[in-house]
Amino acid sequence: MYLPYGYDExxxxxxxxxxxxxxxxxxxxxxxxxTMMQNMFDHMIMNGEMEPMIxxxxxxxxxxxxxxxxxxxxxxxxxxxxxxxxYANKDTSAESLKASRMHRAYGGFSMGSVSTWxxxxxCLDIVGYFMPLSGDHWGGSSAYDKAKSIANAIDRSxxxxxxxxxxAATGSDDIxxxxxxxxxxxxxxxxxxxxxxxxSKGNFYFMVAQGKTHWWGYVRHYVYxxxxxFFHEGQ
Numbered sequence: 001m002y003l004p005y006g007y008d009e010x011x012x013x014x015x016x017x018x019x020x021x022x023x024x025x026x027x028x029x030x031x032x033x034x035t036m037m038q039n040m041f042d043h044m045i046m047n048g049e050m051e052p053m054i055x056x057x058x059x060x061x062x063x064x065x066x067x068x069x070x071x072x073x074x075x076x077x078x079x080x081x082x083x084x085x086x087y088a089n090k091d092t093s094a095e096s097l098k099a100s101r102m103h104r105a106y107g108g109f110s111m112g113s114v115s116t117w118x119x120x121x122x123c124l125d126i127v128g129y130f131m132p133l134s135g136d137h138w139g140g141s142s143a144y145d146k147a148k149s150i151a152n153a154i155d156r157s158x159x160x161x162x163x164x165x166x167x168a169a170t171g172s173d174d175i176x177x178x179x180x181x182x183x184x185x186x187x188x189x190x191x192x193x194x195x196x197x198x199x200s201k202g203n204f205y206f207m208v209a210q211g212k213t214h215w216w217g218y219v220r221h222y223v224y225x226x227x228x229x230f231f232h233e234g235q
Contacts, residue, residue, distance in 0.1 A: 002030070002038050003084070004045055004052035012103075014053040014231045015086045017072070018131075018223070019060065019108030019115050026059040034217045040224060050227050056080055065111040066138050069122040072106070077126065097126040102163070105230050107131025109219045110176065113168075114138050117146075121153040124164060129230045133222050134170040134214055136180040143182035151192045161194055166204045167229055169222035171212025181208075199229050 004013070018037070020028040029037045037055070044050045058076050060068040078092035087103035088096045097104075104127050108116045113135025120130045121139055139149040154164065168184065170177050184206045187193045194202030207225060212218040 001057070001080070001084075002041055002055035004054070005042065006052070007054075007085075009085050011085060012087045012089070013085055014051065014103045014105070015081065015084075016053055016055045016105045016107065016227070016230070017076070018055055018057050019065075019068070019106075019112030020057065021108070021110030021112050021135075022065075025061055026057050028216075029057045032216065034215065035220065037220065037223070040220060044224065044227065051231065053231070054080075054084055054086065060111070060115055065108075065115040066118045068115045069119045072119060073123055073126065077104075101126050102128040102233065103231060105129035105131065107133060107223070107226075108135070109133045109216065110135050110214065113176070113180075117150065120164075120166070121150055124153060124157040124159060128164060128233075130164070130166045131223070131226050131230075132166070132168045132180075133219055134174050134176040134180070136176065136183050143186045146183045147186035147190060150187070151190045154192045161192070161203050162233055164203060165199050165230070165233065166193070167207070167226040168205070169207040169209070169226060171209045171214070171218055173211055174214045174218075176214060177208070181206075199233055205229075 029035045045052050063071055081088045082090050082092045087100035106119045106127050113132040116130055116132040117137035137146040140146040170180055188195050193204040195204050196202030197205045
């Protein structure tokens with residue numbers, strides 16, 4: 001867990017859950033030479049590029065990436081936000097988590113991206129921002145099926161187009177690109193997704209870094225580019 005410098009129990013903080021990839025664990029994002037995400041967060045806050053926020057790095061290793069959404073909802077969020085000061089005010093009732101959803105984000109790399117799409121499909125009622133990085137949705141056999149399953153979940157949620165936001169990213173030479181790009185193309189055709197890099201005008205963006213491969217060193221840049229777009233809408 002990352003707490004911003006000067007963390008104050010009397011203040012409310014946005015919260016970002018960021019998931020590791022396959023063959024990794026909850027310590028990966030703060031403990032490897034090519035991650036050390038805490039240093040980047042410190043500098044982003046210090047430079048005014050994002051507001052102070054809480055960042056949590058859970059693990060899907062006790063279940064499966066695509067099924068982690070259940071543990072996330074039932075265990076992780078209540079435990080974390082019952083202890084730390086978020087917009088849920090330590091009240092982890094269903095009503096409080098729904099009311100604070102626009103101050104809660106979820107993202108992940110590789111298999112963590114698989115978990116992100118699954119959280120999007122199953123936890124829209126408590127999460128407003130999503131950051132799937134270098135990984136596609138496993139909720140269908142074709143690109144269309146994957147996109148449609150997400151669109152259907154949005155329809156079921158009853159949310160308006162300015163009440164959920166997706167910033168996806170990968171590299172053009174990433175092993176995930178051939179799978180995620182067709183899914184993104186199908187999503188662009190669907191009315192639930194308004195494609196733009198300006199979240200004041202839409203809710204969906206896909207950043208492709210030319211020549212970049214499947215590596216945390218590049219993912220750091222994706223997170224750096226995406227996070228400043230989060231937590232401005234629906235305030």
